[in-house]
Amino acid sequence: MSLFAALVALTGGASRYDAIQIVPLRAFSALFLIPAFYYLTLEGMKAQRALFLLFGCYALLVLVQLVPLPPGLWQGLPDRGDPARLDSVLGFQDVWRPLTLTPMRSWNALGSLVVPAAGLMLAVALRVSARVILRVIAGLGVLNGVLGLLQIATGKSSAFYFYELTNKGSPVGIFANENHAAIFAACSLLVVTSLVLRAREAQSATWERLVYTVAFVFILLTSLVGASRAGLAATFGAIIVSLVMLFLSPRTNRGQSVNDPVRRWLDKHPGLVLVVPVVAISLTAGAFLLLDRTPAFQDMLSRDSLADLRWSLWPVIAAMIATHWGLGTGFGSFEQVYKIYEPSELLMPHYVNQAHNDWAQFVIEGGIPGVLILIALFVWMACAIARIAAKNLVNVNALFWVSIFAIIGVASLVDYPLRTPLFQVVAIWLLVALSRDMRGRNGR
Helix, strand or coil, rough: HHHHHHHHHHHHHCCCCCCCHHHHHHHHHHHHHHHHHHHHHHHHHHHHHHHHHHHHHHHHHHHHHCEEEEEHHHHCCCCCCCHHHHHHHCCCCCCEEEEECCCHHHHHHHHHHHHHHHHHHHHHCCCCCCHHHHHHHHHHHHHHHHHHCCCCCCCCCCCCCCCCCCCCCCCCCCCCCHHHHHHHHHHHHHHHHHHHHHHCCCCCCHHHHHHHHHHHHHHHHHHHHCHHHHHHHHHHHHHHHHHHHHHCCCCCCHHHCCCCHHHHHHHCCCCCHHHHHHHHHHHHHHHHHHCCCCCHHHHHCCCHHHHHHHHHHHHHHHHHHHHCCCCCCCCHHHHHHHHHHHHHHCCCCCCCCCCCCCHHHHHHHHHHHHHHHHHHHHHHHHHHHHHHHHCCCCCHHHHHHHHEEEEEHHHHHCCHHHHHHHHHHHHHHHHHHHHHHHCCCCCC
């Protein structure tokens, strides 16, 4: 798991289909399928049959979009009028074409599934517990923070930037996009908080909880120096949820505080468990704001978010949805299909390669079949979290799962973090960990 996580961290942080890093990423991910198949058991697959079924349905949908269709059927699909007339002029009217408007991009989308598939099968085949999965994700969060600070310290020409097309001068960490790095940092804060509470419940060594605390502060510092507005909002949301989790979490003594003077003192002053983190985080965030070391906060004040390009794109996105909501344009096709709808007033030196609203883009590319798969996934997640919440009247674990998926979901309204292989693998692992928690803390 750790080796695969390292591979994805070093090569899977870009969402572009033409990033050179995807060559070793997909090749080595395919090699990781060998131990996954070797250790995979029928029992393990049955335990995670919902995730396997949903992933299989998505892969099948991408494949179906690549199946050639009869000319009469293909020409009757939306936005096929101009290509059909060109075919008629050139004598290609009898050519069978697939549903997707960009076959090469859809083949690329199908090939990209080898990375999350390897992540899913490894986690299931190795019977990794939820706690171990979260530790690996927390490690990725710390690595993201370390690289982000090194990038800030060494400037725009830093050798710590992994990708040619990236946000130079910003703490992108193991990603190519500063927004993705910031959202991942916010998710990492929640993961670290969950690990602290799990370690306390399991009565783990004090040093383990100290390591998690240091990791939390370190990731927080990295988040504050970023220039992502969405990331800063997600970070503050993660901080609030973390404090609520600490406040609601039950204390477990089990007689260990008798011989530990620090534990005895904390038991006499339980309010410090919440007061100390609140004061420390507030002072840290306040210092960064007062010293003008939060570019994202300054960006919120200096720019009108309503004039942002994302809002300008929405009428075009709505028109694409209205046309292609039925069967979709094919996964990976948005960039080229957008050019059909691009109005002259949005022509600019830069081009639009994503919708900056991943939910809308998923509908455009996948149509109703894709939406049905999404709905099935949401229903499964809701049932899993409900089962976790039913175990206790106040369930901190359920709050953690709702919050972390909410951050990813809301971030996808204005960006596309799940378009990166790294975020895809982490999302898959979070779903596996959620399934483990649903069956018990170490459920397999």
